[in-house]
Amino acid sequence: MPLRPIYLDAHATTPVDPRVLEVMLPYFTEHFGNPSTNTHLYGWEANAAVKNAREAIANIINASPEEIVFTSGATEANNLAIKGVAEAYFNKGKHIITVATEHRAVLDPCKYLETLGFEVTYLPVKSDGLLDINQLTAAIREDTILVSVMAANNEIGVLQPLKEIGNICHNQGVLFHTDAAQAIAKIPFDVAAMNIDLMSLTAHKIYGPKGIGALYVRRRNPRVKIASQLQGGGQERGRRSGTLYTPQIVGFAEALKLGVGAMESESKRLFKLKKQLWSMFKSVEGVYLNGNLNNSLPGNLNISIEGVDGSALLLGLQSVVALSSGSACSSTSTAPSHVLTALGRDKKLAHASLRFGIGRFNTPEEIKTVGENAIAVIQPLRQANNY
Ligand SMILES: *Cc1c(COP(=O)(O)O)cnc(C)c1O
Numbered sequence: 139m140p141l142r143p144i145y146l147d148a149h150a151t152t153p154v155d156p157r158v159l160e161v162m163l164p165y166f167t168e169h170f171g172n173p174s175t176n177t178h179l180y181g182w183e184a185n186a187a188v189k190n191a192r193e194a195i196a197n198i199i200n201a202s203p204e205e206i207v208f209t210s211g212a213t214e215a216n217n218l219a220i221k222g223v224a225e226a227y228f229n230k231g232k233h234i235i236t237v238a239t240e241h242r243a244v245l246d247p248c249k250y251l252e253t254l255g256f257e258v259t260y261l262p263v264k265s266d267g268l269l270d271i272n273q274l275t276a277a278i279r280e281d282t283i284l285v286s287v288m289a290a291n292n293e294i295g296v297l298q299p300l301k302e303i304g305n306i307c308h309n310q311g312v313l314f315h316t317d318a319a320q321a322i323a324k325i326p327f328d329v330a331a332m333n334i335d336l337m338s339l340t341a342h343k344i345y346g347p348k349g350i351g352a353l354y355v356r357r358r359n360p361r362v363k364i365a366s367q368l369q370g371g372g373q374e375r376g377r378r379s380g381t382l383y384t385p386q387i388v389g390f391a392e393a394l395k396l397g398v399g400a401m402e403s404e405s406k407r408l409f410k411l412k413k414q415l416w417s418m419f420k421s422v423e424g425v426y427l428n429g430n431l432n433n434s435l436p437g438n439l440n441i442s443i444e445g446v447d448g449s450a451l452l453l454g455l456q457s458v459v460a461l462s463s464g465s466a467c468s469s470t471s472t473a474p475s476h477v478l479t480a481l482g483r484d485k486k487l488a489h490a491s492l493r494f495g496i497g498r499f500n501t502p503e504e505i506k507t508v509g510e511n512a513i514a515v516i517q518p519l520r521q522a523n524n525y
Pocket of ligand 1: 150241290341342
């Protein structure tokens, strides 16, 4: 078998952990029943598996099981949260606040709502990627119904102050949604203590399967209403129709349990690997860290390199390492990353960016190999650019 490049793209997706796959397998074959069927054993088995998974997921975020709505992932959860709240609360107001550095799965539903007459404020961020709490407070109006701020950024890993944001929203009577796709199982979550009203999750960024995620929807203090965006069989208490995907749900819960169980030690290990990689790049002139080394996801390192193009660098490294320039989700476009430009990085530097996503199966030896190879290709590329 030809040698495969080292995988350092954990923000795009992660492999399914073999322990997760193992618990999923019986639900494809023997226990294949429809969880909504209550007339026979096959349905009961599947229903029990979904019930257990739902309880486990709810427990981990300090929610109750009825507050978990399974979706196909974080994109759908974000759409359900934002459009679902907009549709349920438009009589109260038509103003939404979000942040310029959000994922497309938040920004694009907001843009869509603007075409329907909603007003959206896109808060800027400081050069470290954090929003300004005073600006958030000032942006809240009489007709604001929702604030949506991501927990951890998918490009630069920066962690927003969720608890502070939750407090402000709670005091102002505005709903607070957070996209926690990157942050879950990396930082602790408690939806009660953090005053989170809606939270989007996905399994495939935490060593679970693709195609499954969830939206947490608060049921008490306040009881949050969402308008369903998928009508049909009435699953998930009418909030999201469609036959529940038992193997994926079981795998999602297992992935979350494993991730949270090892969170503390794994965070330390990943942070060490990140510092190892950054210490190699730091010694090269014209290399900048995007975001903040400490207040970010432990496995995230995003850098800009003067005098080279990120995609040329990736091309030169493709046999050694699999990673992204900017955001994987916008890798089909040649526009500079909207996140890096929001930090105030000029367009040239935004183009010359690399996003390293260090994950569960990476080793210090791999980090060394990647760092050495990356540094070795910088100089020739700069020379070719007459830099
Ligand atoms: C990956 C990601 C998404 C999309 O999640 P899917 O489950 O792939 O739909 C949304 N938001 C953030 C922050 C992400 O990193």
